[in-house]
Amino acid sequence: MSANKILVVEDEVITARVISEELTALGYMVTDTVTSDEAALTSVSQNAPDLVLMDIILRGSPQDGIAIATILRKEFKIPVIYITAHTDEATLNRAKISEPFGFLVKPFDERDLRVVIEIAMYKHQIEGQLAKAKEDAEAATRAKSMFLANMSHELRTPMNGVLGSTELLAATKLTTEQQNLVQIIQHSGNTLLGIVNDILDFSKIEAGMMTLEAREFVLEDILSSICKLLNKQAQDKQIQLNYAIASHLPSKFIGDSTRMYQILLNLIDNAIKFTPSGHIAIAISGQCPNHETEPYQLTFAVCDTGIGIQQEYLAKLFQAFTQADDSISRRYGGTGLGLAITKRLVELMGGTIWAESGGHVGGNPPLNWLPTLSSQGSIFYFEVGLLASSTTTPSSPTPSTTTQTAAPDVCELKYELKIDAPMAEKFPLRILLVEDNFFNRKIASIILEKLGYQPDHASNGLEAIAAIQQNVYDLVLMDVQMPEMDGLTATKLIRRDINYYPWIVAMTADVLPEDRQACFDVGMNDYLSKPFKVQDLVRIFSVYIQSKESNPTP
Secondary structure, three states: OOOOEEEEEEEHHHHHHHHHHHHOOOOOEEEEEEEHHHHHHHHHHHHOEEEEEEEOOOOOOOHHHHHHHHHHHHHOOOOOEEEEEEOOOHHHHHHHHHHOEEEOOOOHHHHHHHHHHHHHHHHHHHHHHHHHHHHHHHHHHHHHHHHHHHHHHHHHHHHHHHHHHHHHOOOOOOHHHHHHHHHHHHHHHHHHHHHHHHHHHHHHHHHHOOOOOEEEEHHHHHHHHHHHHHHHHHOOOEEEEEEOOOOOOOOEEEEEEEHHHHHHHHHHHHHHHHHOEEEEEEEEEEOOOOOOOOOOEEEEEEEEEOOOOOOHHHOOOOOOOOOOHHHHHHHHOOOOOHHHHHHHHHHHHOEEEEEEEOOOOEOOOOOOOOOOOOOOOOEEEEEEEEEEEOOOEEEOOOOOOOOOOOOOOOOOOOOOOOOOOOOOHHOOOOOEEEOOOOOOOOOOOHHHHOOOOOOOOOOOHHHHHHHHHHOOOOOOEEEEOOOOOHHHHHHHHHHHHHOOOOEEEEEEEOOOOOHHHHHOOOOOEEEOOOOOOOOHHHHHHHHHHHHHHOOOOO
């Protein structure tokens, strides 16, 4: 093993020589002895020592040892041990800020010198190993996230062709048998898409990439939308589905409505899945804050009369890739990710989640919570703190059913266009479709043609720019990942070089939040994730037309 290389920075020449001799006697290699700040930095750059013994007071130098040690620590990652005759509190406190690896107070003997150096070198080695492990872990996380994002993109691209084709096929004249087969394809495709979304969500949470929005939303709109969506499933099993919100709670809160929707949808969908018949009730209660700047502590309860959960399975209920038991997985399906994702989303909101079944409890209930000791079915609870919106009004005390209106669209449209063939006559638009995948280009073209539009086509960013230079388009549907030139680069160049302003919509299988933001950062106006439905495309038209009506020039 080679000897550690040490630089000695000491303004007293005789003291520096004595320290160098002691270091050599102890088996260390002295790379240099210097007396000034400038010489210290030069020697470090040239000789790359493993450690520096630094005098705090460097007479005749513009900077003292503490200033030089701070530079060495930040720029060269070299451990520094101070050697000083000054032990006053002010000097020591200032020296500690530079994060030294040790102190030696003059005079010191060889034993003290060796002990301090060996401890410093060991500490530096451990720090390096920890930094390397952290770097490797972060790199692995980035690689995992990139892999899953790419997998999601590659799965969504053909899924767009499958689901788009079946939607178009379902709108044609079919026999009863053909209709049943189309429904099977649609159901299977949507199930696969749900699994892809779950895996992507779980990977984002595990990688620490999931962020929450803070926007105003109406809590009852979320519940009514979910109940409306799941009402047919409930009716098919003769399940009565309803919800109630405590009357003293405000109607509007500040938070991430999308993730709140996802949490409640997962819990209510699970309740329907595991309830052969009976009823499912969703109740929301809460404690009022002492001050208006403090959050409401809301407790959500999803109660069902289903098969319940055995005590031995409650402990692992919220673990990833697990079901209550293997027979449950075979009978009801699922990846075992739903409740794990739900738990992590609740925890991201600063809350906790737990479940009760047959008098037993799993998860993390609050200390002041008391079980209901219900003998039938199960109850899933979660508790989060949400700030009330400043524009809020009290909620209705009347228990609600599934006939409530759905949550408003995120774009807050004043109206939405209807799907019909004469649509192009009412709202004539010249459209450029930019898509490299032949099947997705074909599906999008058929949808547009059914709405009465005849789009032009481009298969990459270069072709798109050439087309926009030659023609004036109202709307550009732009894929993101393409050969020759991607959609982001093409959009950036269009916004820089084209003397008119086409409305550009990302039409992509990239669904991470940073992917969406990247589209807006380069100048895109809207975002359409694959696979999409006809109604999604019509919504894009609605947003564009209303934007032009309210603001004719960008």
